[in-house]
Amino acid sequence: MNGSSGSIFDPVSPHTQAISDLFVITLWICAAIFAVVAGIVGYSLVHYRWNEGAADPVQIAGSKRLEIIWTAIPCVIVLVLFGLTVHAMEQSDPEPPVGEPDLEVIGHQWWWEVRSPKLGFVAANEIYIPVGRPMSIRLDTADVLHEFWVPQLTRKMTTVPGRGNHVWMQADQPGIYQGVCSEFCGTQHAWMRFEVIAVSEEEFDAWVEQQRQTAAVPTGDAARGAQLFRDLTCINCHAIQGVASHPTAGPDLTHVASRRFLGSGIVPNTPENLRRWMTDPQEVKPGALMPNFKLNDEQLAHLLAYLATLR
Numbered sequence: 001m002n003g004s005s006g007s008i009f010d011p012v013s014p015h016t017q018a019i020s021d022l023f024v025i026t027l028w029i030c031a032a033i034f035a036v037v038a039g040i041v042g043y044s045l046v047h048y049r050w051n052e053g054a055a056d057p058v059q060i061a062g063s064k065r066l067e068i069i070w071t072a073i074p075c076v077i078v079l080v081l082f083g084l085t086v087h088a089m090e091q092s093d094p095e096p097p098v099g100e101p102d103l104e105v106i107g108h109q110w111w112w113e114v115r116s117p118k119l120g121f122v123a124a125n126e127i128y129i130p131v132g133r134p135m136s137i138r139l140d141t142a143d144v145l146h147e148f149w150v151p152q153l154t155r156k157m158t159t160v161p162g163r164g165n166h167v168w169m170q171a172d173q174p175g176i177y178q179g180v181c182s183e184f185c186g187t188q189h190a191w192m193r194f195e196v197i198a199v200s201e202e203e204f205d206a207w208v209e210q211q212r213q214t215a216a217v218p219t220g221d222a223a224r225g226a227q228l229f230r231d232l233t234c235i236n237c238h239a240i241q242g243v244a245s246h247p248t249a250g251p252d253l254t255h256v257a258s259r260r261f262l263g264s265g266i267v268p269n270t271p272e273n274l275r276r277w278m279t280d281p282q283e284v285k286p287g288a289l290m291p292n293f294k295l296n297d298e299q300l301a302h303l304l305a306y307l308a309t310l311r
């Protein structure tokens, strides 16, 4: 898929286009100021250089006219920049809608909970959106300050404990866009990533439909894994829809097998990496808030069989 450079210079929504435009205009204005100032300095260096026997140039210290001119020009420039900035702020951060947002994204140390009471699903670290439709997102945090940022799609927005924030997210081209936490929040701040996957309306509906499914009832080894999932207290931290829907200390695992990455982007979701994660989460993501269960081979096999059914 295209459009996934992750660069702020490659905006894919009206919101980030406004920010990028502001940057470019500001850069050109500053470049012009630099050229004028450097030009005058250069001219003065050459024209007024020391010349044995020449008379001193005319002294203009205290000239009222000059003082007014070089006070007025910067004031006008600052006013223009102010106007452009206010405009960009309005474009990049329009009023939130009245009523329910489309999505709620909640920052956790160090992963993202994604839910939609409106559409009736819970997910983690992966957000599907329909191409071209502005999605309204309420932002919250379960612990400390985080900052939600998809450089190509959204402005930055902090998640503040006890105070919901809002951001609009839109992608005008299909693609997979990188999202990050952009406010230091502890050990694994750098691995608090997520992906926004912009797809057609039909594909979006299909994704929502899949996320709404509760987990299938497991059989065989997977059923033994499901039992371990309760006995070993996994269920105290991880929700599995149809089994327990409330815990939010760790990511919802109802559809974990269908996700592209584990540990908020730290490793691709392959059977090998899932085994590593279950053998010792700290080896994969040091500091992650999941304990090492020191599983024996049989427990590991049963849990992996169960997790594989969670599609």
Ligand SMILES: [Cu+2]
Residues within 6 Å of the ligand: 146, 147, 181, 182, 183, 184, 185, 186, 189, 190, 192
């Ligand atoms: Cu962070």
